[in-house]
Amino acid sequence: MPRFTTTLPRRFAAASLPALVLVLSGACLPAAQAALFEDDEARRAILELRQRVDSLQQANQRTTEDVRRTGDDGSQVRRSLLELQNQIDALRTETAKLRGQNEQLLREVAELQRQQRDIAVGVDERLRQFEPIKVSVDGQEFMADPAEKTAFEAALAGFRSGKFADAQTAFAGFLKQYPRSGYAASARFWLGNAQYATRNYKEAITHFKALLAAAPNHARAPEAALSIANCQMELKETRGARKTLEDLLVAYPKSEAASTAKERLAQMK
Missing domain, CATH: 1.10.287 (Helix Hairpins)
Structure with a gap:
């Protein structure tokens, strides 16, 4: 089948x-x-x-x-x-968040770098304020701190403006703060002149003599000797004034102060 x-x-x-x-x-x-x-x-x-x-x-x-x-x-x-799509979305969100944080950090780093540069510039400027500089006063060159230079010039400006009492205080303070300064001889000279202007003759004589003892060859030394004689004459110390003028002629015969000394001696005879 x-x-x-x-x-x-x-x-x-x-x-x-x-x-x-x-x-x-x-x-x-x-x-x-x-x-x-x-x-x-x-x-x-x-x-x-x-x-x-x-x-x-x-x-x-x-x-x-x-x-x-x-x-x-x-x-x-x-x-x-x-679930995978949800994870991808979460990662995208986290990535965007991290990107925003990264951009914020970059901005903060840039700001810190700018501040660091500003601080460095400021430090350099402040350091330069303390770096000694070369100055020339009364024919002498030497190194001085910027603050030292400023203090001397301020005291001298006070004297030249007629503020003799203030100048006296300023120069005395300067010599106390900078006893070994290259400005010391000039500071003593102007201090003596400020004291002479305020009729403090004895103190003026002390500072003029200190200048002659410390720096006899200083450009202001002949003027300091003549100023001593002027103070002695104000104090009625005629004999002492005559002796000072005679010593001036011997020590600094070619100076302008010597010419003045000759005239003063001729008047005292």
């Missing part, structure tokens, strides 16, 4: 396999019931058909499970993708 070859649509096989078995069985039994049980080939065909039906049922079940698993896997994939 020829074998049955059965080709069923997938949906038909998935949905109506039990019913198909019954239909086929019912159609075959009336026509050849006796032969079916006697013929081995017919029996094998029926068994084979049933095996195919069972195989189709199992395949249908596996397909259904695969579809369900695929759906579950799809849901898992979608959840994973959603």
Whole structure:
């Protein structure tokens, strides 16, 4: 007997396999019931058909499970993708935040660098204020601190403006603060003149003599000697004044003060 070859649509096989078995069985039994049980080939065909039906049922079940698993896997994939997108969004937000913080830090660093430059410039300027500078006073050159130079010039400005008492105080303070200054001889000279102007003749003589003792070759030395004689004359010390003028002519014969001394001596005879 020829074998049955059965080709069923997938949906038909998935949905109506039990019913198909019954239909086929019912159609075959009336026509050849006796032969079916006697013929081995017919029996094998029926068994084979049933095996195919069972195989189709199992395949249908596996397909259904695969579809369900695929759906579950799809849901898992979608959840994973959603979580990944959330993580990406969070990273973008964090990156933007860090970028903003970085820009702020860059601005702060730039500001600190600017402040550092300003401080460095200020320090350099302040250091230059304390660096000794070369000055020239009464024909002498020497190194002096800027503050020292400023103090001397301020005292001298006071004397030249006629503020003799203030100048006296300023020069006395200068000599106390800068006893070894290159300005010392000049400061003593102007201090003596300020004291002479305020009629403090004895103190003036003291400072003029200190100048001659410390710097006999100073440009102001001849004038200091003449000023001593002037103070002595104010104090009515005529003999002392004469001696001072005579010593001046010996020590500084070519100076302008010597010419004045000669005139004063001629008047005293």
